[in-house]
Amino acid sequence: MPTTTITINNANLLDVRTGNLRGARNLFIEDGVIREISASPVAVGDERLDLDGMVLMPGLCDAHVHVVAATANFNSLMRWSPSYVAARSGQILSGMLSRGFTTVRDCGGADYGLVQSIEEGYLIGPRVLFAGHAISQTGGHGDMREKGEHWESCTCCAGLGRIADGVPEVRRACREELRKGANFIKIMASGGVSSPTDRIGNTQFSIDEITAAVEEAEAAQTYVAAHVYTARAANRALRCGVRSIEHGNLIDDETIDLMLEKNAFLVPTMSTHEALKVEGREGGLTDDMYEKVDQVVEAGYRTHAHAHSRGVRMVFGTDLLGPMHRHQLTEFKIRSRFQTPAELIRSATLTAAELFQMEGEIGELAPGARADMIALSGDPLADIGVLQDPDRYLKMVMKGGQIFKNAL
Structure with missing residues (x-):
């Protein structure tokens, strides 16, 4: 050429x-x-x-996106045709690039096919670093089955996660996602808003299972990101060697001490909680899921401001779902309550590059x-x-x- x-x-x-x-x-x-x-x-x-x-x-870099999440109802998403999901993803991706995001980190759902389509020009969008399917225990944040559903979760559908129980299954799941090109491993280490059968305060995966995921990631020269909300869940993950804490609205000073000690990163995703509070039901959340939102919104303002004041490395991330992707840039406004413009810009450029292990290449x-x-x-x-x-x-x-x- x-x-x-x-x-x-x-x-x-x-x-x-x-x-x-x-x-x-x-x-x-x-x-x-x-x-x-x-x-x-x-x-x-x-x-x-x-x-x-x-x-x-x-x-700009966004360290927590779900480019296939064209709806906030993940149970419904798993029933969509993969080709339909890909078409909807194309719209989400082009929107991100039009806002100035040139690199994003997908924390569950994207695969090599989407990346290849962008690289070859069939889709227009930012560079995508992806985890493949996020790894969840049965009944965890990646298990989207309702209480009365008994079908087996699989990795061939359009969902964001896969289920693995026990150390051998976790190792196999990590190796399989890495084989398929994953740039990092994402695990669900606590309960979440959009999952139907867990609570925000749940810890998920045993210490041995989390350690196994970290070992597999490190063997492949990459790292583990963990979905967590509470201090209890975050502390377990950090002690096992997890590199980035996603959300972390309910962490405490012990967690912050561990993050500083381990040189870990925090990706707050405050914009998604704001958006879910206003548009969650319209975007696809059930009433049970919507009730969880209030548990994390107000706490996040205090927690993240305090973490920033203590020097935790904070990365720009949004985690928006469905029609709420249009709010991607509001993360800057929300976090301007406790970060200067220069700090915010650094979180979406240089610090993100450090987390992505791409310092000197981007950011x-x-x-x-x-x-x-x-x-x-x-x-x-x-x-x-x-x-x-x-x-x-x-x-x-x-x-x-x-x-x-x-x-x-």
């Missing part, structure tokens, strides 16, 4: 490490990689873009990094609302050197 080169001139570069604008910079991009950044002229590419002083920053604009970037007509460091209004401020989206939006 012919070499593709792009020159970007007069970009006001946002340095996510320092949280400052570096002033006018020129970039040279070759084959999807940033080759040069300079205040002086750079090589002239086949395509040239003049930003005329607009802010240029790394593409910042630097020579050698992938050419994932967005151009804005406003300054998000002065007003984080700039990132929440893509129709007005988002003028260019580039992923891997390919331009998907150009309104310069």
Whole structure:
């Protein structure tokens, strides 16, 4: 294939490490990689873009999505045709890219077929890092059978999870998801909102089962993310070596101590709880599931603000479902109660790259990094609302050197 080169001139570069604008910079991009950044002229590419002083920053990352979750009712989702789910996923994916998200981490449901479709251009969307099916115990957060249902859960349907009980089954499930291309392992280590037969306060999986999942992930040179809400569940997971805590609305100082000790990450997903509180029933939640939402919403504000104040590494994540995906950027607004714009931007760029084990590849604009970037007509460091209004401020989206939006 012919070499593709792009020159970007007069970009006001946002340095996510320092949280400052570096002033006018020129970039040279070759084959999807940033080759040069300079205040002086750079090589002239086949395509040239003049930003005329607009802010240029790394593409955004969302560390907790479910791109196949076109409904919040996962029991119904498991009955949908996989081809129908794929079509609905395409709409969700293109929406994410249009908001400036160039890399997302799918925490249950996506597979290699969706990734391949994006890479080959059959679907338009962000780069997807996926866990495959999230792994759950029987009656856990990934078991979507109602109390009166007795069919066997499988991995051939359109659901987000698979069931494994006992250490041998957990090992096999992890190995199977890794064989199918999973970038990391996701386990359900506590109860959740959208599961029909558990409680928020449940701990799920034994210590030996969680340890087995961590061992299998580490053997494959990757890590485990764990769905948890309570301190009790989070502490068990962290002691077993889990790398990222998803949600964590009810954690405590002991959990925070463990996170700091283990250098773990917290992915709060506050926007989904806000959205579920307002639109949960319309989006597909049953009445029983909806009643669980209040247990986690208010606690999350206190818990996450406190975790941030103590220095926990916090990553941008949303976990939105069904029609609520459109609220993806409201995570910035919600967390602006306790994080500065620079901290919020870092959580959706550099810190996310660290969690993804892709530091130096994504999350910042630097020579050698992938050419994932967005151009804005406003300054998000002065007003984080700039990132929440893509129709007005988002003028260019580039992923891997390919331009998907150009309104310069």
